[in-house]
Amino acid sequence: MESTKTKLIASPYIIWMAIFIVVPLCLVIGFAFTTKDGKFTIENIAITAEYVPVLLRSMWLAVISTAICLIIGFPVSFIISRLMPNRQGMLLTLLLLPMWINFLLRTYAWMTLLESNGLINKFLGLFGIGPFDNMLNNQGAIVLGMVYNYLPFMILPLYSVMTKIDESIIEAAQDLGANYIKVIFKVVIPLSIQGIYTGVTMVFVPSISTFIISRMLGGGSNDLIGDIIEQQFLGNSYNPHLGSALALVLMVIVLLVMSLFNQFGNEENIAI
């Protein structure tokens, strides 16, 4: 009886998923494999080969952004998880505070900061340094924007697994002769591996498919795969069939990368 009740409670979500996830996914697949006249074709998929350089660039920037988020997020999460509970809450709120502001506004803010006559150059000018004209409209600016926007998605899952690591386990490792670096590699990382998976997924997936950040901070010359897909639906080069094919290829790549990463992580876990 209990389980039927549980199923009933879950049903609205299942219906929601069916309508807004499964159906659109089927539509994407449908568009990707048809021509304008509705005939079956694999031509759309074949054309995506032209966009391999863009895809590679997108992947490269996403990997870099994810790595930077992990390098920054790991120590930050660990330090927060070791503080007194009331301070933990305060610091987390401070870290998440920017997320209360609209995503677009935050990215615009970076534009005004990095511009040739932006705030950073004006500030540096006070000391006679600069101006630096090339801070905006390059790949570095795109990575900066991704790291800035997605860092909380790395910190939150890491923090939530790290708070579960009892202080006495860390003390036990020190007691057995581990210095601080050894404690991190032999105990903290293996015990937060689930948070690392989640964090990497949550940063990598939006990074590889972003189009707003690359358009605003990349200056139009650094289009990513997300921009190309968007143009197929909303831009001048209207072609939802190609757009769908690109989206499908991207999805397959993301799934492959993530499953590879999980596989690698699992083996790593056993090896320790």
Next chain:
Amino acid sequence: MDKTIISLKNAVVEYDEQKILKGINLDIIDKQFVTLLGPSGCGKTTTLRVIGGFVKLAGGEIFFDGKKINSLPPHKREVNTVFQKYALFPHLNVYENIAFGLKLKKLPEKEIKMRCEEMLELVNLLGFEKRSVNSLSGGQQQRVAIARALVNKPKVLLLDEPLGALDLKLRKEMQIELKRIQQDTEITFVYVTHDQEEALTMSDTVVVMNNGNIQQIGTPQDIYNEPVNAFVADFIGESNIIKGIMHRDFLVEFAGRDFVCVDKGFKKNEIVDVVIRPEDIKVVPQITGEITGIVESVIFKGVHYEMKVNGAGFNWTIHSTQSQEVGALIGMNIAPNDIHIMRESEVE
């Protein structure tokens, strides 16, 4: 003379401006089983953590083997700890947990394997190597924790209430086991507990602590038979503690009459604490009793009956193998060497 392995000199620990340790002096003798005993919050665990290196001294000094180690981090100290909640590594199996310390020392794989197997045998866990630590019972986890610490052959093993989470029967077994391990390995054990019986059973030396101070250091016999103050007497087994006046050497007044005792060296008419063990009060017919009282309650405790008797303005606790009727008027006699006179203690 026995060698001192750890020495605390006027050790002070503060936390949020509160003094947890108020300047204690303690010498731990090599190869002994030393127990820090006291109620929760007395500073016994803090003392252990000072030795382990997890708590820094705000004042005073700590010496290990004659060397000052105030600022030596935990991973460089030649001590190992068995933590209260075991603190096993959940991502490692039994063997990997035990081998953790040896692998950090980069010992050859062969030696690690040999020493781990030796340990598994010592704690009766052969065959459990590949098991996940989460699948073990409390007692087994406890033994893994002990093996993980002992395998490093520390000079001193610190144990923080290691048997607290086990049931009574298992606890008794592990007490004997631990004592055996200590004697076999000849490693100094510093053991923290709030269980006085555990302390008396296992220790060579008992250190009774209260309020961040050491109350008494001695053998279990010393602590039980010659407590230095009412706190120790009360904490080590039940006691009747009553105010008295020391009229002169060997004569004390309490419960409304004079008693001959064996203590001396007090000021004339000094107010003292008189401590009498419940089992030292003899129940006699009312007429021959030095004190008389009415039995208020009788509880069967297994080996003996525990009786509460109201007499001479005091509530006496008596342990006797013979039961009395509730409401009966009885006499009580106390032999001179069962009367323990103590200076009024400042504590409590």
